[in-house]
Amino acid sequence: MKRIFQTLLCIGLIMTPVFAEAHVKWFTEVTPHKEAIEHILSPMFIFLALIAAIVLASLTLFIPKMAEWAPVKKWEDRLSNLRKYSRYLLKYGTAIALTIQIINGTLFAPEFHMENTFAIILSWVTIGFLFIPHHISTKIGASILLGLFIYVTIHHGIFYMLDYGYYVAIIGVLLVGNTKLEKVGFPFLYLGTGLSLSWVAVEKWVYPGMALDIVTNHHVPTFGFEPGLFVVMAAFIEFVVGYLLVVGILNRVLGFVVTGIFISTTMLFGMKEVIGHFMIHIVLIIFIIEGVSFYNPPIKMHKTKLDQFIFVFLNFIFVLATFLLIYYRFA
Secondary structure: OHHHHHHHHHHHHHOOOHHHHOOHHHOOOOOOOOOOHHHHOOHHHHHHHHHHHHHHHHHHHHHHHHOOOHHHHHHHHHHHOOHHHHHHHHHHHHHHHHHHHHHOOEEOEEEEEOOOHHHHHHHHHHHHHHHOOOHHHHHHHHHHHHHHHHHHHHHHOHHHHHHHOHHHHHHHHHHHOOOOOHHHHHHHHHHHHHHHHHHHHHHHHHOHHHHHHHHHHOOOOOOOOOHHHHHHHHHHHHHHHHHHHHHOOOHHHHHHHHHHHHHHHHHHHOHHHHHHHHHHHHHHHHHHHHOOOOOOOHHHHOOOHHHHHHHHHHHHHHHHHHHHHHHHHHO
């Protein structure tokens, strides 16, 4: 049984579309056209939603058994020894990510071109403070970065910036370091990153034309699936990854998997992918190191396996419907 499960898991990872984690708006000039809601909620969409809910709920039964495997325990111990470096990795990783962005004339994402001289100066000041090895300078740098995020949000809108909500979580972690609220920092990072990934996934359902254009022009492998169906499936994969981070399931495994996906998309989409997703790589490495040691995920509210199964199944359907309807209403 163990070998069968390992084989299925490996097949699933190999077949994971590299397109799943791409921000489609970075790589296409196609005018966004909103798909009719009745077309989005097709029989195939509903079928995939139910399958995803069942698979996710079933993970509550498999995860405890996986945790007992000797290789898993060995890696858990090794990675746990690296937790003391997590905050340094986030601090200096953020500084490096900002440096890469500013050198390329952007901030936070490839589409946000920096033309305001004062904002560029503040960005370099932020980087300087983050490189200083002291928690006070970290807080100053994070505060300036928050101001820059608000500045970009004013120019592009709150709805648009929800794609990059994980930066708010990163800023939050940097601000609460060495304070009484330090313990809530990384859980907030999990929540912010998971919600951002799920939110970005909905774009592929609401505006499938942009995603289809990328599949065609960049020759994205569809593994034999019809392009339209492939886009729907890829969006489900991305949404599921974000959801799992929020509920606290498979965080280390997800970190490895999604990091691998991003490396694959870098080879497919080039430098723009590096600029846009370098910060996400840093966050995922932190998830690999941390696991859920500090995080009391929502699933732990339910003690029995049956209760956890039902919770994950129903909660996934609810979250999926909520994200889709909100995105569709305000997109």
